[in-house]
Amino acid sequence: MSVRVYDLGHARAGDKGNTSNISVTAYNDEGWQVLQRELTADRVLAHFRHLGAGPVRRYELPQLRALNFVIENALGGGVTRSLAIDPHGKSLSALMLTMTLPSHNEG
Amino acid sequence: MARDKIRIGCGAGFSDDRIPPGVEIVERGELDYLAMECLAERTIARETLDRAKDPAKGYTPVLLERMEAIMPPALQRGIKIVTNMGAANPMGAAKVLRQHAPDWGCPDYTCAVVQGDEVTDLMRAHPELPLMEDGAPLESLLPRMASANAYLGADIVAKGFATGADLVITGRVADPALFLGPMLHAFGWSYDDYDKLGNGTLAGHLLECSGQLTGGCFADPGKKDVEDLAGLGYPLADVWADGRVEVSKTPGSGGRLDVATCTEQLLYEMHDPTAYITPDCVLDASGVTFRQIAHDRVALAGAKGKPRTPTLKVVVGYFDGYMGSGEMGFAGINALARAKLGIEVVKERLRRRGLSYQEMRVDLIGMNSLHGNDADLAPEPYEVRLRIAARTTDKKAAEAVGAEVRSLHMQGPTGAGGGINFGARQILAVKSVLIPRAWVKPEIVMERAA
Incomplete structure (x- = not known):
């Protein structure tokens, strides 16, 4: 069984220099358990690597059921000099939500 | 004059931000202070170039249009204003406002100008400084340098209001400091009131991008709906002297303010949540909680402030x-x-x-x-x-x-x-x-x- 991140949570992307940070917040406790377990920094890196991005750091805020991913080198050289049509990477929150995760029911 | 509570509204979150919601929050928000954040990282470089061509220019280009709409209703209600629309020429901004304000029905007000953020001479004197991005010496950029400004803190904003000014105009100031400044002034908080600084900085961080707290950057039709997104209202914060904060938005406006919008905006442009560095404190937001206490009203808790760093960031x-x-x-x-x-x-x-x-x-x-x-x-x-x-x-x-x-x-x-x-x-x-x-x-x- 697999599940889309889109179905588990919502996301927002911000920018600083050539680094994008993208938060993912679960809609409920059940979704949070899957996100916390399966939405790893390695999986996020694999999903963003084609942009030349990495490394990826992950921070947990369990009381908000939120994860924060800091994705370096994701913005084509940085907001001010990137040739990209979306130099801020504002649309990258939606890329995060296209990821699919295993949602195995244990037991 | 020590106060128990103040209300601060956000009137703009970027240089070309929409003006009508700024007018609405002034007219309907029952504010004590209005902060308008209008300087992106590189904006000030363009404005420094404008000033080189014409010494009277160098302030945010939309200054007059925005202030013609905002100043009359704000001053009429006794709302004090702080804005970084001074950009590369805060005194120039103050002077051009003074020329036009009488025509807007504002013949009489006091204006304090923050100076000293510009540090181009210091950069030329210190070519050895390492760049934060790659550690290379600053030297290689100096021949191509267009501007250099230090992010100032809330203390200088508070000092501006301490003069009794109705309007404080700044150049580069850390975005949350535009909001923390009025709190320092109103409550007399000091730089070892760490958790109050933390809460105040958190409030500023949440408000500084205007509609991004109130349903902007959020709607996904059928999945995450936002009521009357077209009429989205700008956010405000009620702040108490003991450091308590509640956020809300213009009464009767469209949009949405709840735990979900607050959580998204908390992490917006934040890296390590335990160390969000501002000139005023290092905010530890890792334990922040949000509680919906009424429709479009959320109470914040759990922000920790840590002592400010011995350095300032220069862009x-x-x-x-x-x-x-x-x-x-x-x-x-x-x-x-x-x-x-x-x-x-x-x-x-x-x-x-x-x-x-x-x-x-x-x-x-x-x-x-x-x-x-x-x-x-x-x-x-x-x-x-x-x-x-x-x-x-x-x-x-x-x-x-x-x-x-x-x-x-x-x-x-x-x-x-x-x-x-x-x-x-x-x-x-x-x-x-x-x-x-x-x-x-x-x-x-x-x-x-x-």
Whole structure:
């Protein structure tokens, strides 16, 4: 069984220099358990690597059921000099939500 | 005058932010203070260039339009205003306002100007400073430097209000400090009231992007709906002297303010949540909680402040050549192949003209322009739009990019429509350094009617 991140949570992307940070917040406790377990920094890196991005750091805020991913080198050289049509990477929150995760029911 | 509670509203979250919601929060928000944040990282570099051409300029270009709408209703209600629209010339902004304000029905007000954020001379004196981005010495940027400004803290904003000013105009100030400044002034908080600084900084961080707290950047139809997004209202914070904070928005406005919007905005442009560094404190937001206490009203808790660092961040703006770009559309049968042929034709024409580029980027809008997907794997869309952008130190080479793209209308593949030549623009890039606090000496200068 697999599940889309889109179905588990919502996301927002911000920018600083050539680094994008993208938060993912679960809609409920059940979704949070899957996100916390399966939405790893390695999986996020694999999903963003084609942009030349990495490394990826992950921070947990369990009381908000939120994860924060800091994705370096994701913005084509940085907001001010990137040739990209979306130099801020504002649309990258939606890329995060296209990821699919295993949602195995244990037991 | 010590107070128990103040209400601070956000009237703008970026330089060209929408003005009507700013007017609405002034008219209906029952505010004590209004803060308007209008300086992105590189904005001030452009304004420094404006000032070089005309010493009276260098403030945010939209200053007069925004203030004509905001100042009369704010001053009429006794609402105090702080804004960084002074950009590269805060005194120039104050003076031009004084010229126009009588025509707006504001003949009489006091204005404090924050000076001292500009540090270009310090940068020239310290070429050895390491860049935060890559550790290389600042020296290599100095010949191309356009601007250098230190992020000032809330203390100088508070000092501006301590003069009794109705209006405090700044250049570069940390965004949350525009909001923390009124709190320091109203409550007399000091720099060892760590958790109050933490809560106040958190409130500023949440409010500084205006509508992003109140339903902007959030709606996903059928999944995450936002009521009356078109009428979205700007946010406000009620702050108590003991450091309690509740956030809300303009009464009767559209939008949405709840735990979900607050959580998204908390983490917006935040890296390590345990160490969000501002000039006023290091905010530990890792334990922050939000509680919905009424419709469109959320109480914050759990922010921790840690002592401010001994350094200030300086953003250095520098010239980095030119960028040229253009777009052209194709639709119908074989649209993708025609777009790809168009790309090859433009590249070859630029090459035969002897033009070269440090970097060139090609996008197929509708297929891979935003997320960088592999266009060869995607199903062919009915219509697609090619985009070519390139960076070069040669302005003429940059101008050629969009011109060649637009020429595809007549000299490209069949059925090329909707071409745009975006021309060439000078690239102002930014990098950062840290400097000791003591190097920067901000001051308040009163602007008075001539």
